[in-house]
Amino acid sequence: MKTFSLPYGKEHCTLTVPDERLAGVLLSRAHEYKAPKSEDELVADALANPIGSPKLSELAKGKKRCVIISSDHTRPVPSHVIMPQLLRELRTGNPDIDISILVATGMHRPTTQEELVAKYGEAIATKEKFIMHVSRNDEDMVSIGTLPSGGECLINRAAVEADLLIAEGFIEPHFFAGFSGGRKSILPGIASKVTVLANHCAEFINSPYARTGNLENNPIHRDMLYAAKAAKLAFICNVVIDADKKVIAAFAGDREKAHEAGTAFEMKLAGVAPVPADIVVSTNGGYPLDQNIYQTVKGMTAAEASCKEGGVIVMVSACEDGHGGEDFYRILKDSTNLQDTMNTILARKRNETVFDQWESQILLRILLKHDVIMVTKAPQQMIEDMHMHYTDNIEDAMAMADAILAKRGVTDGSITVIPDGVSVIVK
Known part of the structure; x- marks a missing residue:
């Protein structure tokens, strides 16, 4: 037995x-993978050695308003590990920068205060400024272009008005976007319902390319890449986690290059016959x-x-x-x-x-x-x-x-x- x-x-x-x-x-090999360093050290190393990008502290210089897009309560992103380091990096580069955390609820319900405390810790949840994305609030949305699929690309006004837009998240297999993380912080994370509906259409969901672990020729992924570029997502910090929701790898830097490095790492661990x-x-x-x-x-x-x-x-x-x-x-x-x-x-x-x-x-x-x-x-x-x-x-x-x-x-x-x-x- x-x-x-x-x-x-x-x-x-x-x-x-x-x-x-x-x-x-x-079973994903992520569950048996032994990280070479602690969670905090892995994230710190990623931020110190960004992929295809200057350091976050450099990007923060001269900027007035930064918005950090953060996953909501339905995602096991270890924000209590990532967020303190992002905040510290930003304020090291620019002590006066105005920072808001935009919770990327996508089409989900708003995150509660109790869930914010559980996710970020008491200090960040009570002292930092939070904005809750609500995809059905049309008045909160701004058009930034037209998706390759033809749908209008509408995202949260707070992200558009920021002069530095960054995101935290995690990379896992996704059943129609291929992988989570990276560009998904924008679409569907902070997108209008109108944009999400166009991207998640029956034709795309039915595509043989819109499957777990696949990005090539994936029409849903293509729309998401466009949205992230149009939104001017400048920097990401994405992690890979194990079964205990602990960080085992971290990737920071350019929205596409850092994400590509993370998905390659995840594929080696998660791919099974x-x-x-x-x-x-x-x-x-x-x-x-x-x-x-x-x-x-x-x-x-x-x-x-x-x-x-x-x-x-x-x-x-x-x-x-x-x-x-x-x-x-x-x-x-x-x-x-x-x-x-x-x-x-x-x-x-x-x-x-x-x-x-x-x-x-x-x-x-x-x-x-x-x-x-x-x-x-x-x-x-x-x-x-x-x-x-x-x-x-x-x-x-x-x-x-x-x-x-x-x-x-x-x-x-x-x-x-x-x-x-x-x-x-x-x-």
Whole structure:
């Protein structure tokens, strides 16, 4: 028997798999990678040796207003490590510079004060100036051009009015943008809903290039690069983290060159070959990434890439915040025929995208091929409304999976385990 400890919210649950049924384990090498220095030292070294850029302290000289774009509560960016060093670098170069931290909520809800304290620490959360991005506030947005896709590029006014725009973030596999980090701080991070909807259109989400770990010919990535350039994003500090959300590498400097170095490092650690199985067990890496069903679709795509046609995905994700998007939930709940709903989405043109349809589109793609069993703290009715199976424990989930497969003539189905579905690139 093989035993796995799977992240589940702020806790773990235990999965036991018979040796004869275990097909494989897909695990990012980031979880075993031993960083050569401490978290603080890694970030300090990156800032001291920026890639393709002067040091941040040099960039700060002569500037009046700096805006630091920072990821929100749904991302495990170790801002308590990164932000103090960014602030120190900026003020070393220019003690009088006016600094604001712009929280890149994308299309998510605003971050609470309690979450700010948890993310940055009490001192920064209470003493620094914060601006909360709200993508639906049209009055806060300014046009900076037209995306390659044809959509208008509207971003938060605070970023446009800054004379030095920088960003912190982290690099992980992303299920349609290829990787997080870098240019994603702008789009969707601080972009208007109008711009996000154009970029996340059905055509682009359906592209075979809009997949985990791929940037080449990725139409979503192309739009994002344009937005970052048009916004004049001058400097980034992105990190790679392990399963414990600890920094294991840091990359700072030019928005594209530093990000490229970081994605190359991440690919070496995260790339894994699929091990096809009848049942694939995956997670969303625990808190904060598994706060809702919306985010959980990311971990499902790793399972999708290794699940046999007609197989079962068991998704371990706490989802204590519920669905994470009312429009996302409604698209699934109101669907009486999943294929018809998918066809409706695919028929929409770029300027006809509706809220959360991209997340719905990807979940529909999975549900049309696989049964999904959610091990979760979300309400049972919500899970079932979204055409998934509900349970609150892993043992019942595995029994349910076996029962589903038995009806299809499969007994003692093979099992692949992905302990952290958002940390791997299954190719």
